[in-house]
Amino acid sequence: MALVSLFFVLPVLFTVWMSLHKWPLLGAPAWIGLGNYTRMFTDARFLNTLGFTAHYTLVVTIAIFAVAFPLAIFVEKQRPLVSAYRTIIFLPVVVGLASASLLWVWLANVDSGLFSPLFQMLGLTSGRINLLAKFDTAFLTIIVMVVWKIAGFTMIILLTGLQAIPTELTEAARIDGAGRWQRFRHLTLPLMRRTMALALILSVTGSILAFDQFYIMTSGGPQNKMISVVYYIFNQSFVSFNLGYGAALSIALLVILVTLSVLQLWLLKVGDERP
Amino acid sequence: MLKKLMAATALISAGMISTASAETITMWVRSGIGDSSKEVVKAYNAGHENKVELTEVPFAELVQKYATAIAGGQAPDALSLDLIYTPAFAAAGQLEDLSDWAKALPYFNSLSPSHVKLGTYQDKIYGLPLSVETSIFAWNKDLYKKAGLDPEKAPKTWEEITANAEKIRALGGDTYGFYFSGGGCGGCMIFTFTPLVWGAGADILSADSKTATLDTPEMRKAVDIYRNMVKKDLVPAGAASDNGVNFLSFTNGKIGQQSIGAFAIGTLVTQHPEINFGVTLIPGVDGKPSSFAGGDNFVVTKGTPKLAEVKEFLEYTYSMEGQKIMAKYGSLPTRGDIANEVLEGLDPRLKVGIDAIAVAKTPYTLQFNDLINSANGPWATFTNAAIYGDDVDGAFSNAQAEMQSIIDAGQ
Numbered sequence: 041m042a043l044v045s046l047f048f049v050l051p052v053l054f055t056v057w058m059s060l061h062k063w064p065l066l067g068a069p070a071w072i073g074l075g076n077y078t079r080m081f082t083d084a085r086f087l088n089t090l091g092f093t094a095h096y097t098l099v100v101t102i103a104i105f106a107v108a109f110p111l112a113i114f115v116e117k118q119r120p121l122v123s124a125y126r127t128i129i130f131l132p133v134v135v136g137l138a139s140a141s142l143l144w145v146w147l148a149n150v151d152s153g154l155f156s157p158l159f160q161m162l163g164l165t166s167g168r169i170n171l172l173a174k175f176d177t178a179f180l181t182i183i184v185m186v187v188w189k190i191a192g193f194t195m196i197i198l199l200t201g202l203q204a205i206p207t208e209l210t211e212a213a214r215i216d217g218a219g220r221w222q223r224f225r226h227l228t229l230p231l232m233r234r235t236m237a238l239a240l241i242l243s244v245t246g247s248i249l250a251f252d253q254f255y256i257m258t259s260g261g262p263q264n265k266m267i268s269v270v271y272y273i274f275n276q277s278f279v280s281f282n283l284g285y286g287a288a289l290s291i292a293l294l295v296i297l298v299t300l301s302v303l304q305l306w307l308l309k310v311g312d313e314r315p
Numbered sequence: 316m317l318k319k320l321m322a323a324t325a326l327i328s329a330g331m332i333s334t335a336s337a338e339t340i341t342m343w344v345r346s347g348i349g350d351s352s353k354e355v356v357k358a359y360n361a362g363h364e365n366k367v368e369l370t371e372v373p374f375a376e377l378v379q380k381y382a383t384a385i386a387g388g389q390a391p392d393a394l395s396l397d398l399i400y401t402p403a404f405a406a407a408g409q410l411e412d413l414s415d416w417a418k419a420l421p422y423f424n425s426l427s428p429s430h431v432k433l434g435t436y437q438d439k440i441y442g443l444p445l446s447v448e449t450s451i452f453a454w455n456k457d458l459y460k461k462a463g464l465d466p467e468k469a470p471k472t473w474e475e476i477t478a479n480a481e482k483i484r485a486l487g488g489d490t491y492g493f494y495f496s497g498g499g500c501g502g503c504m505i506f507t508f509t510p511l512v513w514g515a516g517a518d519i520l521s522a523d524s525k526t527a528t529l530d531t532p533e534m535r536k537a538v539d540i541y542r543n544m545v546k547k548d549l550v551p552a553g554a555a556s557d558n559g560v561n562f563l564s565f566t567n568g569k570i571g572q573q574s575i576g577a578f579a580i581g582t583l584v585t586q587h588p589e590i591n592f593g594v595t596l597i598p599g600v601d602g603k604p605s606s607f608a609g610g611d612n613f614v615v616t617k618g619t620p621k622l623a624e625v626k627e628f629l630e631y632t633y634s635m636e637g638q639k640i641m642a643k644y645g646s647l648p649t650r651g652d653i654a655n656e657v658l659e660g661l662d663p664r665l666k667v668g669i670d671a672i673a674v675a676k677t678p679y680t681l682q683f684n685d686l687i688n689s690a691n692g693p694w695a696t697f698t699n700a701a702i703y704g705d706d707v708d709g710a711f712s713n714a715q716a717e718m719q720s721i722i723d724a725g726q
Contacts, residue, residue: 065382066407150552173555173703259499259558260691263700267691278379280685
């Protein structure tokens with residue numbers, strides 16, 4: 041409890057205190073009450089970053105689940121080399137996000153990288169395309185990178201959920217004549233609810249807090265279209281030195297995250313004891 | 316054993332005491348401005364008892380790193396600070412007042428005036444010139460020759476530059492006619508691209524820096540010149556996402572023409588002797604040349620205990636020996652009174668850099684980082700959107716509005 045208050049509660053309280061000031065990095069802070077909070081509602085750039093972060097979170101979460109769920113089912117069954125598959129799919133997870141971003145910047149480099157010359161050789165594009173120069177291709181590159189990096193982790197979480205389902209239940213359903221899809225829909229999915237909730241919350245929270253990939257891979261993207269909320273907070277705090285406004289934005293983000301997490305838990309009825 | 320250990324400890328302590336009289340001052344310098352500061356520090360360390368420990372910081376991060384270091388009490392004794400930022404740090408009260416000492420220097424009046432002007436805040440001097448550079452236009456003479464152009468004839472207009480670029484691109488392969496860092500590098504573009512409109516008499520900020528004046532016929536014309544070259548495939552595709560990392564692409568020998576800095580002359584001469592290049596002033600959109608007078612001011616962190624040592628180092632860089640080393644690596648002389656003597660026997664192309672000073676401008680605004688240099692600021696966004704985007708009018712109106720709102724918020 042002492043540790044929790046020292047490393048969590050106190051910093052949050054201090055952030056709240058800072059957010060009520062005009063707090064430049066150099067010089068003396070001045071009390072402005074709720075000024076920072078009213079400012080963010082008229083800050084078009086902040087609202088843009090919220091929109092982009094929501095868009096990114098939606099796309100990347102769907103993409104991660106679309107890849108991780110089939111993978112989890114694939115590596116759940118006992119088959120030859122299954123642990124080798126699990127390891128290979130999990131490997132990118134142990135690479136740091138910043139290192140992975142740097143690696144992919146190089147892979148996506150138009151002159152010395154891998155993708156552009158490869159696509160050209162395969163005849164997919166007529167010339168070399170600079171993947172990071174246009175929003176759509178740069179966004180796609182980042183999504184693919186994040187899925188490559190994160191899907192293994194989500195897969196492992198889903199795998200534990202799958203393995204927790206007692207085989208007796210599946211056997212019983214099979215004897216009752218339930219087909220493959222019926223078993224998945226009415227047995228596997230409901231029993232995986234808690235695991236799914238965990239994976240979903242981790243994925244959504246992680247995506248909303250995304251920063252490294254945008255900072256490193258595109259420096260905010262072609263024409264600043266890829267600035268996530270955290271990137272904007274970083275810019276306000278450490279580039280423009282408005283620490284007070286940055287703190288207020290952080291508190292707003294905290295509120296958003298808590299709301300979303302509660303909402304997801306409620307939607308997936310995790311508190312509900314009925315199976 | 317114990318005796319040996321004690322003896323060794325005593326020896327080490329003795330060694331520490333004997334070097335204690337020589338101080339080491341810490342100093343930061345930004346990357347991407349050539350080797351002049353590094354070389355002058357090397358020469359100073361070789362001939363003096365006091366030492367300078369130099370740390371190179373990526374140019375795009377220097378301001379926030381220094382500001383956070385000050386806030387955290389970890390700041391270096393001295394800093395080679397982009398002169399543009401001197402007013403902002405002086406206004407925040409973080410720099411040592413050097414007025415009395417500076418005014419006592421016998422050559423004070425011949426120090427680069429634009430540096431001293433930006434180093435002065437409320438009649439006190441906080442920054443003194445360390446390195447001076449101007450932006451200039453360079454062309455690769457070997458590629459000119461190969462493309463059937465006269466390698467000794469400097470282009471005077473952008474029509475000429477575009478035509479030359481087309482001939483150089485016609486050589487094929489990965490040889491290109493022109494290069495610029497177009498991926499949202501505000502610093503690179505203010506340095507190399509605004510001279511196009513300055514030469515024609517326009518500017519992106521009003522004289523008092525309180526109004527954004529981006530949308531001018533001159534700027535539209537300048538954007539068209541660059542767009543046209545991109546459309547004709549005269550610029551490598553990588554330029555669209557180059558955030559400044561590959562600014563000196565000219566050094567790879569496959570770029571026919573590029574606007575670079577005078578620092579790069581030193582880098583090219585000393586590190587890429589194989590590149591045979593010429594330099595001239597950057598033409599404006601109507602042919603009248605202009606340039607950006609930049610460089611670094613030497614500033615001292617407020618409250619450093621090593622003020623005397625720091626001053627000794629700065630006096631060394633102002634000596635004939637120091638100035639010669641700086642010039643050899645591309646920094647133009649900071650002392651006007653001995654400039655000719657310093658440049659004697661050095662590469663004659665450096666003289667173009669000096670000539671540029673006469674037509675050069677330096678913007679004076681406390682919000683330079685937010686407006687221009689920040690990778691996510693309106694100017695950086697504008698350069699990429701206007702040159703590479705599909706909606707030029709939108710790029711102009713967005714950037715104009717955002718610049719004005721940043722200026723207004725800072726009042």
